[in-house]
Structure formats: C-alpha cells, structure tokens
Amino acid sequence: MGIVIYAPFRGKGYAVPALKLMLDHAFRVCGISRIHNDFEVARNEIAAWQTHRKAGFQKLGVKNGVLHMMITKEEYLDAVQSVPIDDQIASAATI
Numbered sequence: 001m002g003i004v005i006y007a008p009f010r011g012k013g014y015a016v017p018a019l020k021l022m023l024d025h026a027f028r029v030c031g032i033s034r035i036h037n038d039f040e041v042a043r044n045e046i047a048a049w050q051t052h053r054k055a056g057f058q059k060l061g062v063k064n065g066v067l068h069m070m071i072t073k074e075e076y077l078d079a080v081q082s083v084p085i086d087d088q089i090a091s092a093a094t095i
Contacts, residue, residue, distance in 0.1 A: 015051045016055050033073050034071065036060075039067040049067065056076055
C-alpha cells in the first residue's frame with residue numbers, strides 16, 4: 001500500500017487524510033485486523049515515514065535495513081473516536 005502524490009500537489013496536506021481514508025476502508029469495510037508496512041531505510045523516505053506516523057502507524061523496529069511499521073484496527077478506531085466528528089469531517093473535506 002502506498003500513496004503517490006503528483007509533485008505540484010505535494011506538501012499540501014493530502015497524504016495523511018488519503019492514508020486515513022484507505023485505513024478506514026480496510027478496517028471498517030474489508031474487516032482487516034492490522035496493516036503492516038515496510039520501508040527500505042536506505043531509500044530515506046522520511047516523508048513517507050512521517051505520513052504513516054501521523055496516520056497512526058507505530059514503528060516496530062528496523063531489521064536488515066528495513067523499517068517495519070504497523071497499525072491495528074483497534075488503534076485506528078480508538079484514534080478516530082478520540083477526534084471530534086466535526087474535525088473528522090473538516091479533515092475529509094479538504095481532500
């Protein structure tokens with residue numbers, strides 16, 4: 001799973017809401033219990049790492065040059081429930 005933003009639209013705040021929409025679909029519609037994503041550290045994808053952290057992913061660790069991150073359905077739903085519904089709507093409306 002990944003997000004690619006066309007260069008002129010990068011840095012405008014689209015990636016985190018887009019990732020959260022994918023997570024919402026995966027957890028609520030598809031019934032997935034957790035999502036694991038890996039990044040090659042050598043590629044130095046700092047923006048991607050930060051985007052995943054802001055969306056709720058936790059760093060599991062680095063092994064053999066690969067950064068492992070994961071979010072569970074419970075973690076995602078807890079985070080969504082702690083955000084007022086008006087903020088969720090406003091965030092989604094900016095996409």
